[in-house]
Amino acid sequence: MRNWMTPIMYTLMGLAVFYVGFQLITNTSSFLTSIVIMIGFAVLVYGAIYFLFLRNRGFGGGGNKNEMKKYKQAVKQSKQKYKQPTPTIKKSNIAKTAVKSSPLGRKPRKRSSASHLRVIEGHKNKDKNRASF
Template sequence: MRNWMTPIIYTLFALALLYVGIQLFTNTSSFLSSIAMMIGIAVLVYGAIYFLFLRNRGFGGGGNRTEMKKYKQAVKQSKQKYKQPAPTIKKSSVAKPKVKPSPLGKKTRKRSSAPHLRVIEGNKDKHKNRATF
């Protein structure tokens, strides 16, 4: 089926290009105005379709609003967790002596578990004894 359709399609494309070329050289002003009109109509149709259907779909064309809210919240938490302090710019060229904090005043920081990690409880009694194999 494709073998006999291919030459017909190429012929139609060639005739269309020939017609466009003839119109461009014989009736340039109406050709350019019709091209501009077609582009304008295409932009209007695309804009209408976008604002009516595609705008409310969410991120990447899929998902719904609740998933998008959860994603934005996760991004916000990640940025807060991994944000780095802004580098400070020295205003004076004179170096100030650094004051070392005393080791007694140093507070030990308690390790907290990461919020994105959790322990999955399992049945720990049923471990296989691999020495018997």
């Protein structure tokens, strides 16, 4: 089906280009005014469609307000989870002793080894003596 449509489309485009060139040479003033009127009409139609339908859709042209709320909530949670520790201001020694909690109240923090790292066994006893070559 596409094979017979391609020559027809090229023929129609060629005739359109020929007609535009012919109108530009023979009747320039009316051609230019009709082009300006068509562009103005297209801008008015696009503006009306934009203000009636597309403006209230949200950011990015897609998605609704509920999805934007969910996205903003996820961003907020992510920032809270991965926020950087704030730098502390140095205080005097008296203030430090009063603020410190007892060592018994602290829970020991469990260290977990990184899952992507592994120990490679090797000959650790052999040291290279770089001075004797």
